[in-house]
Amino acid sequence: MFDTLGERLNKALDGVRGSGNLTEEQVKKVTREIRLALLEADVNYGVVKEFVASVRERATGAEVSKALSPGQQVVKIVDEELANLMGSTAHKLSFASRPPTVVMLAGLNGHGKTTAAGKLALFVRKLGKNPYLVACDTYRPAAIEQLQQIGRELSVPVYTEGTGPKPEEIAERGIREARDGGYDFVIIDTAGRQVVDMEMMEEIRRVRNASKPHSVLLVLDVVTGQNAVEVAQAFQEYADFDGMVLTKLDGDARGGVALSVVSVTGRPIKFASEGEKMGEFDYFYPDRMAGRILGMGDVLTLIEKAEQQMDRTEAEAQGKKLMSGKFTFEDFLQQMQMIKKMGPLSGLLGMVPGLGKQLKDVEIDDRQLARVEAMITSMTIKERRNPKLLQNPSRARRIARGSGATQQDVQKLVKQFKEMQKMMAQMGKGGGIPRIPGLSGRR
């Protein structure tokens, strides 16, 4: 549905090669693409404007590096600007010198507060803390039961007083109970609320005042659109949060909301909540998010790694060969070994713009790569250079025996390799990004 920013920039800067500065016209093209990519990623309109302005300033007259394509160069600028805005390191939890540490969760309905409360409890327990949950959502049917069930699953006690008392009173008594019981980390779950509901917003302020939390976390669904800014500002006013939990990150939302809220509130995102399992919760690493928002993967990491591992001229020669369709098993092997130096394949492929999306539901098994490698190393040099020889069944049988694979595996590899040659040749003529055969992932 969306082109990645990397692809867009390359398209916009098509034909721009070599050294020299980016021209004004090029910068204009580029900033337009960045603007669209950010809007499609749900970054708030106002934030986009400011962001694009700062990128424009830096990109104008920027010297085009020899190592990177102009598109990659701009991606690098964008990435650096994103890092400036969102910070580059994770914010680790700090604990109160006089326990218990009290953390209050707040947010809109359905953004995942109760689940996040359970996950945070498990997270701090792994850090050696003794967590205690307090159920202050007295509105939604069965919200208390939900927290109780989560508490039972994790063997974390849950303080409840039912739906009768005021949430601020429950919170106060809950904290007292926790202190008396020797628990050193209290998590207060509150009801979901809409920011236009003044009664409810006053309530969250009262809960905050009564519980005097060391930290208030705004829980925010990563799919949230343009109005995230208003939501965050309202919660900042009433709950004065000092950090955010971004939830449902296991979906495919670009998550521009992260950029929006950090930029307007100045508060960092502290935690990332991934899935429905209680363990899927971690500190938030802003650098990972930057790539996701723009769909450029960790293209920079890839660029850096590639630059380190691969001589650029050699890479270009390889690339030419690849596109010409004269690619042999020998080249394939060489490339695979180069790739191996760069890290696990699944991670690497995710970094490649355009592939991340195609490979989203595909699990890549590095062991598969090892099997392919074994098959190729079992070929004679002649066979590697001339894959046609492998149509001979007795050769295929020998290779299968040598590599511990079946004859079918070898035939399949040869077939896929041929397809790849064909595709590469097509790509050389200007086709799209091909699938990677030989790595037939499972859905």
Place this chain on the structure above:
Amino acid sequence: MARSWRSFFKRNTDEEQANGPVVASEPEPTTEDVEGNGHLSTDLEAVADKAAEAVPTAEEVQAERKEPAPADVWEADEIEPGEAEVSLPEPSAVEEVQDAESVAERQESEGWFGKLRQGLGRSRDSFVGQLNAAVAEFRDVEDEEFWERVEEILIASDVGVPTTAKLVGELEQEALESSITSGAELRELMIERATSMLEGPVELDVSHEPTVILMVGVNGTGKTTTIGKLSRFLPGTAMFAAGDTFRAAAIEQLQQWGERTGTPVVARERGADAAAVAHEAIHAARREGTDVLLIDTAGRLHTKVNLMAELDKVRRVVERQLPGAPHEVLMTVDATTGQNGLRQAQMFKEVAGLTGIILTKLDGTAKGGIALAIANEVGVPIKLISVGEKVEDLHPFDAREFAEALFGDL
């Protein structure tokens, strides 16, 4: 002015009634279906066993969610000796339930339009303010800056780039052709354009016996709450099926709605196979002569292949047991959702065959512009909107009024 609940439901026509219900007997069993030759059994345990066999195991789902394996037993408190397997509400609770028509009337007199506008809230003020200013400054249709500002306004309400481009393109074209010169004319044109983009078959088909409505959507978008609210407006009797067997206390949440609205709830224990619950519920609904069965499902991200497969299974089991069902597959979309809502709707449409969207939580600052994008790009009509937490805050969708609320009273 508001769209009435009364015209919202497509009910049985006389002809259909004369011909009897769509399905008169159990369908032919298949290998995956209920064993035996399918006549209604009165033996509760046998029914339960059959239901358990009727659907494939939930292994692939369990693998994804790592929940305890389901036991093929009824939830203990769901069966009293000599009673049906559905939990019947307390008589007092039933008395409290308001007649749907009276709820509908009261809310109509209050005016949901006002509520929606109020709901769109303070952000709307700035939004409308911007648009007002833009329209006031409108001089001629070739004013690039003016159109850029309209674009800006649409994008800021989550309409998204492609739909905004289309809408603004159309507007510009039409404004040129009909040589529009005043802001008021332009406003009317904007509303008309947005309305025609949003218009679709809004009626809810409840003409079957029983009608089966499947509620789907990603986590936290308001499925269970919407089921509870919707049951108050349905003509005839309703029944709930607690198909969210995954999330903690989801079953209890639906049961509380059951008590609140006087609706029986078919439930199994947490971790049970959702398809088995649906199967049992259809059986119960037919036996009880229930008019509308509302099946709740667990929230799932559209990217989770196994969970989407589970949903597909629920739908297939329902379809096999009652050909033609589910008659409505409704997806809840949170109004705060950004552009990812498009992908959500696309995937759920592919897997579950959506018949409509329910736009929830319009009482916040979100403008719900994603509805426009979904209607335009995915082609699923919006059927209902929810503008608050109360039962009477659920309304049949009215394209024109939504567009008006979006653009404000310029």
